[in-house]
Amino acid sequence: MSVPPAGRHESMRARIQRALDGQTRAGPPGGWLNGDEGAALLDREPGRTRTPAAVLLGLIDHPAPDVTTVLLTQRTAHLRDHAGQVAFPGGRVEPEDKGPVDTALREAEEEVGLPPDRVEILGFLPPYDTVTGFRIQPVVGWVRPPEGFRPQPFEVADVFEVPLGFVLDPANHQRRRGMRNGRERTFYVLPYENRYIWGATAGMLVNFARLVGAA
Incomplete structure (x- = not known):
């Protein structure tokens, strides 16, 4: 007997809630990402403090069609931090x-x-430190889709959604190498259609996928 769309959505929501509750009690699973070695080096700089920040990892519930998506933005190119990402x-x-x-x-x-x-609000992922000096608290939320999104033109070039199934599939978590400040570093990339999701956003998505996949 097939499960109706509402049942499948409720099952995914319950799975995510169980995963978040479990890591709150037991800590994150093995292989958890927290920036990279550059972030660790930055933490050892005398007198350097991190800037606290928070993001919404928004899971948009679309009962019809039967899909859950992740809310993402494309930042404008002129911003001081993470421009164009x-x-x-x-x-x-x-x-x-x-x-x-x-x-x-x-x-x-x-x-x-x-x-x-x-x-x-469903819960939280552990904070994620970035090489640019931020300590980001990811807040996981279940979103009832509004009639439409209104991007703030100074900060947001575009608003888009990625299927949760794409994010949860480890085959879409690609490791890349690059140079930053004269040091080679590795990072994750999730290429989706014409989008290039990388850096801290990709790291937090990979963490989320590992957590939910283990639930």
């Missing part, structure tokens, strides 16, 4: 934010016009 909605923690959930929801509303009341 694919990113989750998010940013620096501001003094008025009460915690990472406040930051992630505020930034999602500012950047893509996502109302906070359409997001149900």
